[in-house]
Amino acid sequence: MVDELVHYEVQRGIATITLDSPHNRNALSAQLRRELRDHLGSALAEEAVRVVVLSHTGPVFCAGMDLKEAGGASADQQGVNEFPAILEQLWTSPKPVVARLAGPARAGGVGIVAACDIAIAVREASFAFSEVRIGVVPAVISVTVLPRLLPRAAHELFLTGETFDAERAVRIGLLNSAVAAEDLDAEVARYAGMLALGAPNALAATKSMLREPRTGDMGQDFADMLELSARHFGGEEGQEGIAAFVQKRKPNWVPTD
Structure with a gap:
C-alpha cells in the first residue's frame, strides 16, 4: 500500500x-x-x-x-x-x-x-x-x-x-x-x-469581489457594489449578524466546538 x-x-x-x-x-x-x-x-x-x-x-x-x-x-x-x-x-x-x-x-x-x-x-x-x-x-x-x-x-x-x-x-x-x-x-x-468569525457567504462574496476587475466606469461600479451590499444586508446572514451585534452575542456561524 x-x-x-x-x-x-x-x-x-x-x-x-x-x-x-x-x-x-x-x-x-x-x-x-x-x-x-x-x-x-x-x-x-x-x-x-x-x-x-x-x-x-x-x-x-x-x-x-x-x-x-x-x-x-x-x-x-x-x-x-x-x-x-x-x-x-x-x-x-x-x-x-x-x-x-x-x-x-x-x-x-x-x-x-x-x-x-x-x-x-x-x-x-x-x-x-x-x-x-x-x-x-x-x-x-x-x-x-x-x-x-x-x-x-x-x-x-x-x-x-x-x-x-x-x-x-x-x-x-x-x-x-x-x-x-x-x-x-x-x-x-x-x-x-x-x-x-466571518459569515461563510459573506466571505465567499468578498473573495469573489476582490478577484473581479472594475469596469472603469465609476457609476457602474458603484451600482454593482450597491446591489451586492444590499443583497447581503437583507440576506439571512446579514440579518443574523446585525441581530447578534444588537443582542451582544456571537452570530450563529461562529464555530462553538
Missing part, C-alpha cells in the same frame, strides 16, 4: 491540509498533486469547514515540480496541465485559505503560496523563481504570483532567479507576515480564528 503524501483533518471548523513528502522536499509529484486536489475538494465540499490551512512537514514547504518525474516527460506527464487546476482551486476557493510555511518555497511552491489568501512564514524561509536557471519559464505560476507582487520586484525576481528572504517577501506582497519560528503556529491560529 502506498503511503499518503497529503493529510487532512478538521478541528473547530478549520481544515488543515498537510504536505508530507519530506524525502523530496514536498515536491509536486503526481501522487502529491492528486492527493492535494482531492483534499482541497473535500475541504470545499464540507459544510463544517470554514477556513483551510495549508501546511507541511519537513524543513521545506514545497520545492516546486518533481523534476525527477519531469525529466523526459511530455507536458501532460509533467503535470503542466494539471497544476493550474490546483492553483485555481486555491485562488477561487469560497473559503479563505492560509498558507503556513516553516521553511522555503521554490517555483511552483511559490505559486501555491501566492494562490492562498493569507501567507505566513518563518523569518528563515526563503523563496526563488528558479525556473529560468533550468531553462524553463515561470508561466503557470505567474497567473497567481503577478497579482500579488510589486511589478518591479516581479521583473527582477522572475528574470534573475535570485533567492530572497521572508522579510522581502512581505515587502513585495508575497507574504502577509514573517515571524519567529516559535510564533508561527500562534500567528496561523490568529489569522484562522479571525477568518472563522
Whole structure:
C-alpha cells in the first residue's frame, strides 16, 4: 500500500491540509498533486469547514515540480496541465485559505503560496523563481504570483532567479507576515480564528469581489457594489449578524466546538 503524501483533518471548523513528502522536499509529484486536489475538494465540499490551512512537514514547504518525474516527460506527464487546476482551486476557493510555511518555497511552491489568501512564514524561509536557471519559464505560476507582487520586484525576481528572504517577501506582497519560528503556529491560529468569525457567504462574496476587475466606469461600479451590499444586508446572514451585534452575542456561524 502506498503511503499518503497529503493529510487532512478538521478541528473547530478549520481544515488543515498537510504536505508530507519530506524525502523530496514536498515536491509536486503526481501522487502529491492528486492527493492535494482531492483534499482541497473535500475541504470545499464540507459544510463544517470554514477556513483551510495549508501546511507541511519537513524543513521545506514545497520545492516546486518533481523534476525527477519531469525529466523526459511530455507536458501532460509533467503535470503542466494539471497544476493550474490546483492553483485555481486555491485562488477561487469560497473559503479563505492560509498558507503556513516553516521553511522555503521554490517555483511552483511559490505559486501555491501566492494562490492562498493569507501567507505566513518563518523569518528563515526563503523563496526563488528558479525556473529560468533550468531553462524553463515561470508561466503557470505567474497567473497567481503577478497579482500579488510589486511589478518591479516581479521583473527582477522572475528574470534573475535570485533567492530572497521572508522579510522581502512581505515587502513585495508575497507574504502577509514573517515571524519567529516559535510564533508561527500562534500567528496561523490568529489569522484562522479571525477568518472563522466571518459569515461563510459573506466571505465567499468578498473573495469573489476582490478577484473581479472594475469596469472603469465609476457609476457602474458603484451600482454593482450597491446591489451586492444590499443583497447581503437583507440576506439571512446579514440579518443574523446585525441581530447578534444588537443582542451582544456571537452570530450563529461562529464555530462553538
